Every structure is written in C-alpha cells, then in structure tokens.
Amino acid sequence: MAALPEGTPCWVDAMFTDLEGAKSFYGDVLGWTFGEASSEYGNYTQAYAGGKAVAAVVPPMPGQEGTSQWCLYLASPDADATAQKIREQGGEVLMEPMQVGDFGTMVLGRDPSGVVFGVWQPGVHGGFEAPPEQSGAFCWAEVFTREPEKSDAFFPGVFGYGVQQMQDDTMDFRVYNLGERPALGRMKMTEEFPPEVPAYINVYFNVPDCDDAVAKATKRGGALRFGPMDTPFGRFAALSDPQGANFSVIDMTRTEGEMPRMTDVT
Known part of the structure; x- marks a missing residue:
C-alpha cells in the first residue's frame, strides 16, 4: 500500500463511557458493524462499513471519563518529527509518540487555538479501508x-x-x-x-x-x-x-x- 501524503486524514476514533450504546447508535445511523474488542488495547473496537474499516470506538481509561469527542488522525511518515514540528509551531503535544504494537505509532496534539487532533504513523494498520464515496465512510x-x-x-x-x-x-x-x-x-x-x-x-x-x-x-x-x-x-x-x-x-x-x-x- 502506497504511503499517504503527510497530513492526509487517515483515521477517526472516539471514547465512549457507554460503548454498547455507541455501537448501537452508530450501527443504526451509519450502518456500521463492529469487530471483536481488543482487550490487549483497552477494548479498542473497530467499526466497519461494507466490511471495510472506517473508525473505532473505545471505552475511556480510568480518570478520562467525560464528554465524548471524535478524534481525527493525520498521516505522518515520522511521528517523532511531527511531534517536534507541533512544538515548533506553537502547539502542544498531549501524548508523546507511542507505538501501538505493530499497528503503528500515534501522537495526540493540540493547536494554539485549542483544537485536539491525532497523528498516525502507519504500521500494519494503514487507516481507512473504505473510500469516501462508500456509505458509512x-x-x-x-x-x-x-x-x-x-x-x-x-x-x-x-x-x-x-x-x-x-x-x-x-x-x-x-x-x-x-x-x-x-x-x-x-x-x-x-x-x-x-x-x-x-x-x-x-x-x-x-x-x-x-x-x-x-x-x-x-x-x-x-x-x-x-x-x-x-x-x-x-x-x-x-x-x-x-x-x-x-x-x-x-x-x-x-x-x-x-x-x-x-x-x-x-
């Protein structure tokens, strides 16, 4: 799979206190189906549209409960270098580069106006599988x-x-x-x-x-x-x-x- 250009939106996920409620809601509204929860990664659960991965839902870690919010991840060939650029441009690194098994490396950042976003350096998980034209994608x-x-x-x-x-x-x-x-x-x-x-x-x-x-x-x-x-x-x-x-x-x-x-x- 060809590498995505740096800055391409490549994935979305969200934390939900009521994970089953979120799955039921988005399954009905967007037609999503859901894979098995990955207990190794905090019950991270992928959502699918037409059998292709489009998003993920996960319960909050203890102490992180609060209003749910979708997080958009932007592709990076080098998460460490992107984290450094976030700081240089006046932003804040909320979570330092963290390798997630062989799936890839993630960063959480915040721009100077308060916008929170993710950075994803792909490993075996390249991001969205469904094209934008597909229902539910x-x-x-x-x-x-x-x-x-x-x-x-x-x-x-x-x-x-x-x-x-x-x-x-x-x-x-x-x-x-x-x-x-x-x-x-x-x-x-x-x-x-x-x-x-x-x-x-x-x-x-x-x-x-x-x-x-x-x-x-x-x-x-x-x-x-x-x-x-x-x-x-x-x-x-x-x-x-x-x-x-x-x-x-x-x-x-x-x-x-x-x-x-x-x-x-x-």
Whole structure:
C-alpha cells in the first residue's frame, strides 16, 4: 500500500463511557458493524462499513471519563518529527509518540487555538479501508476554531498544506490542500456556538439519505445541531450523539448550487 501524503486524514476514533450504546447508535445511523474488542488495547473496537474499516470506538481509561469527542488522525511518515514540528509551531503535544504494537505509532496534539487532533504513523494498520464515496465512510473534516489565524498558521506549518479562502461574506472558511487535493476545512466559530463549546474538529460520514440519517439519530437520542441543508457539496446536517460527540452526515449525491469561488492565500 502506497504511503499517504503527510497530513492526509487517515483515521477517526472516539471514547465512549457507554460503548454498547455507541455501537448501537452508530450501527443504526451509519450502518456500521463492529469487530471483536481488543482487550490487549483497552477494548479498542473497530467499526466497519461494507466490511471495510472506517473508525473505532473505545471505552475511556480510568480518570478520562467525560464528554465524548471524535478524534481525527493525520498521516505522518515520522511521528517523532511531527511531534517536534507541533512544538515548533506553537502547539502542544498531549501524548508523546507511542507505538501501538505493530499497528503503528500515534501522537495526540493540540493547536494554539485549542483544537485536539491525532497523528498516525502507519504500521500494519494503514487507516481507512473504505473510500469516501462508500456509505458509512469518513469523507471530510473541518477545524472549528474561534481563533482562525492561529490554526491557519499552525496546520500548514506542521503539515505543509496550501491554503485557499472561500469568497463568501457570510462565513470565514478556508481549505487546507495537499497539492491539488483538499485535505481539511477550517471554519471560524461564530457567536452561534455557546462559549462552553471548545474548538474541535468536526468529522463527516457519508450517508445515502441525509434526512433518514437525521431521523434515525434523533429517534435514538441524538441532537440535531444544524440542517439538513443543501449545498454544492451535498445535503448535510450536523448532529451530536447521545453521549455528546459531534459529527455530521452528508449525502454527497444530492448537490445544489454552484461551487464557491476559492482564492489562494499566500
């Protein structure tokens, strides 16, 4: 398998106090199935869409209980070097490079605006197996921050992203690119976000019907935060699961409107 370019989103996982509840919720909303829990690695449990690995869920370690949150991992050929760049760019290394058996090496970092993210140097676990177009698969992510200038300096500084600004007076939105390919979005959090909501990375999962996914999520105790809304990228909605983890669903086949104009940021 070819190595992913540095900075490519390659995996997502989340801690859930009620692991069985999370499996039941995402199994219903996204159609996921789950593998056997790995007791050697804290009951880490992989999720599958169409038989292909798309995410993982895990119970919290003692003392780490709290609101659940999805963590996005960005690919790195050298976790130690990336940890050093995180520090050099003003970020914080929350967990030093840790080898996870022969699966790979992970790092947890935080950007200067408070956004927590993971770094993954692949071993035998290369990351997502399902393509973004597959139902239930990860397909996009956006950095939500109240201090966009900090994130805009940090993430390109660590991962070498090119940056483009969306020409839209109603929102401050940028795209971090790897070559010609978009890697991540960056959205400035507005006053609509309660002050207690920290900066975070919002992950998107592909669904065949956005409204159906929203109906299933809310019926199962999830909360609708925004949408459903038609966009040039697809029909999407922002949700929180019953344990507080934010995520979005998008039907990428249902598009409306013209693609926004983007300009390069020097």
